[in-house]
Amino acid sequence: MSPIDDILGEGGELEQRIAGFRVRSQQLEMAHAVDDALKSAGTLVCEAGTGTGKTFAYLVPALLSGLKVIISTGTKNLQDQLFNRDLPRIRDSLGQSVSAALLKGRANYLCLHRMDSAEFDRRAASPKTMELLAQVREWGRKTRRGDIAELTMIPENAPIWPLVTSTIDNCLGQACPDYSKCFLVEARRNAQEADVVIINHHLLCADFSLKDEGFGELLPMADAFIIDEAHQLPAVANNFFGTSVSARQLQELCRDILTIYSQMKMKQSEVQEVANALDKSVRDFRLLLGLDERRGAWEELAADSHHLKALEQLHEKLADVIEVLEALKGTDESLDACCERAGQLSRHLDLITSDEDADSNVRWFETTRLGFRLAQTPLEIAEAFQKQMQSHANAWIFTSATLAVGGDFSHFCSQLGIKE
Structure with missing residues (x-):
């Protein structure tokens, strides 16, 4: 046998x-x-x-x-x-x-750097969110793995989690001051072994x-x-x-810029202005797409000149953000990371709105209750x-x-x- x-x-x-x-x-x-x-x-x-x-x-x-x-x-x-x-x-x-090792996506691990700056995020203004932040901080001092699933008393969809976890967009990588204590890095190290x-x-x-x-x-x-x-x-x-750009990505970029701005010793008003202008442009474009939650072909969006104009304005506001942040490069590592994110989002928008590779890709959009997503995915x-x-x-x-x-x-x- x-x-x-x-x-x-x-x-x-x-x-x-x-x-x-x-x-x-x-x-x-x-x-x-x-x-x-x-x-x-x-x-x-x-x-x-x-x-x-x-x-x-x-x-x-x-x-x-x-x-x-x-x-x-x-x-x-x-x-x-x-x-x-x-x-x-x-x-x-x-x-x-x-x-054996268990490895999850980065959004499942506490980010110490973002937890420390969460109180400066305008989303943390409510007493309930501040209460949740206090719970997260208390747990954060004790946890060994940083897996947010350990905090069973806080629902998975609680508004605190985006404030204290990272995404591929906002992670500072090795430039992070808490990199040596990063739970995600430790989880990956365990996976390697x-x-x-x-x-x-x-x-x-x-x-x-x-x-x-x-x-x-x-x-x-x-x-x-x-x-x-x-x-x-x-x-x-x-x-x-495929490639996609969402309202969430753009608005999180704006929020992160404003959070960093609130902690800057030397305030640059242009930073706040361009971030707020981009955020408004994102919300205006979402309203223009209608109240219904739906998914539609790109041709439907492109057939409406108002949609195209609003999308063009959104792209311009994103370019303004890049221009202002590039002028400040080297003054703040977190701001530099936001500049990189803005540049990548702009490149993705270029890809999605371009008519190139139309034969091998399909373009589409979808709306959610508060957001939207523009996407290009391969046919195969x-x-x-x-x-x-x-x-x-x-x-x-x-x-x-x-x-x-x-x-x-x-x-x-x-x-x-x-x-x-």
């Missing part, structure tokens, strides 16, 4: 050690297929219906392989379940000394798209990737391989995704309860460019 059978088969380790575990022939079949793919550095696409026990079917061979494995799931909840429940049960049952790293699809695709822009990899190099809930991956990847991501798979040259396992259409994997494979 193989090690897989010794663990998952009749009378195996898991049947003896885990109460309620029962042997499933489909689970064994999948585990052997995963094991073969890991050993051959091949690609496996595997549908495992509800009740198969696919999590154990890929965890067992992954832990036995001795490889560095990245497991990507569909949601943060699944990440937590894998890391806190499933993986420890398998590891303990096998007596394996495999190290771990044998098994559990992430989600958004982080996987963010890593791919950022690497293409020359920012380097967020994730450690791995020998194998296991993609659970793989049916969700094409839609997530499509967004990350197969070539871009294959480029990522080939650059890693590792084993790839894609699994889900729903991958095939009529017993055929062609549709899923064609979306990601999988040929074998």
